[in-house]
Amino acid sequence: MTGRDEKRPLVLSMGEPGGIGLEIAGMAWRRQAREKPFLTRSFLLLADPALVKARLARACLDIPVVTIEAVEDTPLAFAQGLPVLPLKGAGPLPDAPGEVRADTAAAVKAAIEQAVFLVLSGEAAGLVTLPIQKESLYAAGFDFEGHTDFLAHLARKAGFSAEPVMMLTAGGLRCVPVTVHIALSEVPRRLRSEAIVRQGSVLAHDLARFFGIERPRIAVAGLNPHAGEGGRMGTEEKEIIEPAISALQETGVEAFGPLPADTLFHEEARKTYDAVLCMYHDQALIPVKTLDFHGGVNVTLGLPFVRTSPDHGTALAFAGTGRARPDSLIAALTLAEEMAQTLERAGQ
Incomplete structure (x- = not known):
């Protein structure tokens, strides 16, 4: 003591x-x-x-x-x-x-x-x-x-x-779900560039403020398989996510993507970013809970x-x-x- x-x-x-x-x-x-x-x-x-x-x-x-x-x-x-x-x-x-x-x-x-x-x-x-x-x-x-x-x-x-943003973390992985407690079928309809920009901005600011990361690297996940594969598997990446990433970059946030979620969470990939912006609840929580089911933490940023x-x-x-x-x-x-x-x- x-x-x-x-x-x-x-x-x-x-x-x-x-x-x-x-x-x-x-x-x-x-x-x-x-x-x-x-x-x-x-x-x-x-x-x-x-x-x-x-x-x-x-x-x-x-x-x-x-x-x-x-x-x-x-x-x-x-x-x-x-x-x-x-x-x-x-x-x-x-x-x-x-x-x-x-x-x-x-x-x-x-x-x-x-x-x-x-x-x-x-x-x-x-x-x-x-x-x-x-x-x-x-x-x-x-x-x-x-x-x-x-x-x-x-x-x-x-x-x-206060601009509250939920971040889940475990095993060194930090994930922010842009949409949270809504049905998966609702995610494409309710996903907005403005929400991605707002949460990405809060995330970058508070990774510096609360975690001491001067220039946070933020990976942005795609919504569809293969991040849409150039529009063949969905257009949300081109119409919603890419414009949001560009807007974040214009404000000085080191954001990049959209990246396919199936290759975003393995050990080597995790070394390339400080946090991930995910498009929906399970996309963020499954990798966090897989890494450490009993040791996960819910953090509220933006407070x-x-x-x-x-x-x-x-x-x-x-x-x-x-x-x-x-x-x-x-x-x-x-x-x-x-x-x-x-x-x-x-x-x-």
Whole structure:
């Protein structure tokens, strides 16, 4: 723990209380504090301390919990147990592993809001969000598609600009899907040059800002097999993707393509770029999850603060069993610290 006191901690928002988030937070603390440290700083969890204690006990995880009153208490408390900062304005939460309950949605939302305040105020170095269950939030009147849109809304509400872009990373591969949660049949109709340019611009900017890559090389995947093969297998490359690449190049972004996706992700190809702009969800996520299924990280670029998340869901079936794996959370914490350190070195 030497040298940790002078570093701002990372903050975890509790996510869905019926899922595995609370357990893997405890497991990540145990790995850092008692087994094989992976960070040079501490982290805290925004949640109901009584619920965290009950869940860890139910899962037969011998992990102490320390209730703290302020973020600044985190480094000292971390040596004793998992630091938990109680949510403001939220009452006790039920210990109901595997259950999705609308009556916990307000607390889930409050955890995200309060965590964002801590990073925007500079008290915390970065935010790592534990997985949420959208259906319970929607039932309680949540008006956002998910974490990403809500985080951007909170940043804008606080007076900051935000252009959120989802990036998935694992095994040294970074992928940004231009279209995300839509049917594959909708992708050709909804793919736009403007979206490719916007996301490519944010990607290039934040690879420099958060990752210290001065001149990022961005490969752009084609949509069709063989990248359209000169129009024989589709015209989206010529009509949508190529103009977008030209527009990015005109702004100084080192973008190139469109490239056939079937030859874009092997080891030798990955050495030629720093990130890939993919045209649809699975084109980005399949190679990332193939490289490291348990260690993938979801990063939100385009925000005024560091945000990462495990690249998995709430895993309700594993909640309360103690059998969940913390690998992806540990990778998300590790990456959040790396991004925070890059900002700190730049004096941001």
